[in-house]
Amino acid sequence: MIGDVSLRPGPYRVVLVDDQPELIALARRMFEHAAFDVVATSSPIGVGALIKRHDPDVVVLDVSMPGLDGESLARLSIRRERPLPVVFWSALPETEPATDRAAHCERDVRILKGSPLPQLVATAERMIRLAADRVSLRIDATRDFASPTGRGADTLQR
Numbered sequence: 805m806i807g808d809v810s811l812r813p814g815p816y817r818v819v820l821v822d823d824q825p826e827l828i829a830l831a832r833r834m835f836e837h838a839a840f841d842v843v844a845t846s847s848p849i850g851v852g853a854l855i856k857r858h859d860p861d862v863v864v865l866d867v868s869m870p871g872l873d874g875e876s877l878a879r880l881s882i883r884r885e886r887p888l889p890v891v892f893w894s895a896l897p898e899t900e901p902a903t904d905r906a907a908h909c910e911r912d913v914r915i916l917k918g919s920p921l922p923q924l925v926a927t928a929e930r931m932i933r934l935a936a937d938r939v940s941l942r943i944d945a946t947r948d949f950a951s952p953t954g955r956g957a958d959t960l961q962r
Contacts (some may be wrong), residue, residue, distance in 0.1 A: 816932055817858060820844040821851055821874070822866040822893065827917065831864065831893075834921040835928070848872040860888070861932045864924065867894035867914075878912070889931035893917055893924065 818840050822828050828844045835842045843858045845851065848869050855863065865874035872880075878890045892914040915927050 815839045815841050816862065816929065817841045817843070817860040818928055819851070819855055819858060819860040819863045821848060821863065821869070821877070822846065823848075823869045824866070827866075830921060831924060834925050838925045838929070840925070840928075848874070848877045851877060855888070861935075862889045862891060862928045864891045864893050864928060867892050868896065887935070889913075889928075889935045891915060891924065891928050891931060 816839075818835050820828055820831055820835070820842060821844075822831070823846050825846050828846060832842050832844055841858075843854060843860070845854060848871060851863075863878070865877060867874040869877075874890075874892050874894075878892075890912045892912060894914055895917045897916065913927055913931060915924055
């Protein structure tokens with residue numbers, strides 16, 4: 805792992821959290837067919853520990869679950885360890901403007917449960933790649949700035 809995100813070539817790891825076991829089973833099969841390692845739970849309780857133990861590349865969260873909604877779970881538990889891309893999987897259409905949501909969670913995306921499951925998998929893969937690209941850019945910028953001959957250091961000397 806480099807920085808905040810795993811840069812392993814694969815298989816990617818996903819944690820699925822949904823209170824409907826039948827949806828977990830369908831999504832699990834689709835992710836496994838795409839060569840993901842899958843850990844799934846039907847309860848939001850203990851997800852933080854599950855993430856620590858399994859070190860996923862992405863988390864797929866149901867938005868509406870009894871006890872703790874997906875957005876609160878992401879804010880309170882998932883992001884405590886490291887920034888992690890989250891795909892919010894919702895049966896309800898989006899009610900919050902994208903600009904408001906982007907202000908507090910740039911690593912997230914929302915997808916409707918009625919969408920085809922291959923789209924859910926493709927979205928998770930895209931989020932993993934985007935997170936890895938962000939880490940690579942930060943690492944490159946840090947190297948350039950820290951290097952005595954790097955562009956950042958040269959700029960400071962001029």
